[in-house]
Amino acid sequence: MLDLLLAAQLAAGSYTYTAARDGATVGTSQVTVKATSSGVEIDETLSGMLNGQQSSGSATYILGADLSPVSYTANGSIGGDSIKDSAMVKGASANVASAGGAPQSIALAAPATRFVVIDLGAVAGFVPLAAQMTAWSNPDVMVLVPMYGLSINLDPPATTQTRPANVPSADVVLSFGGHAPFTVWYDPATFVPDEIDVPSQDITVTRKR
Secondary structure: HHHHHHHHHOOOOOEEEEEEOOEEEEEEEEEEEOOOOOOOEEEEEEEEEOOOOEEEHHHEEEEOOOOOOOOOOEEEEEEEEEEEEEEEEOOOOEEOOOOOOOOOOEOOOOOOOEEOOOOOOOOOOOOOOOHHHHHOOOOOOOEEHHOOOOEEOEEOOOOOOOOOOOOOOOEEEEEEEEOOOEEEEEEOOOOOOOEEHHHHHEEEEHHHH
């Protein structure tokens, strides 16, 4: 019963996100969240332009009943580069494969006690993050980045975040520092992100409301 309650924290539905760089739209993603018999499935289709080249793709992110990552797959073309990557997670170990690279075996390392998956160019990994962190009581996490076949540890933020003008007043912030800082503003009733800010890439992703 507890696992079912954890999985239910992330509201099922279809969500549209737009990515912008320096105010110009660079991509659109349609994300569908649905409950399954064993947890949650997140499906994404995306399209846009990168460096003047058309980009498109799809991703599927499977989570267990406690919102732990089980598998992630992505296929498509981003900026003219073929994308085919994946991540498989089992307990404290993961296997990550990227296009053109040998599969990498990654072990969960302290201080991290949980894996999450966040892939370059995709929104799917950000969507369940607030629900995951809440369900797991905000642990240290290790991020799997399938496109590059690597992992990074996330650090907590060092400063207070300023609420962007278009973020609803009731939204709650989840942010991380370190080498790849980012911030997620989400609806506390549904745990669905309304805005994702990635300053290292000058990218802002907003949900159509």
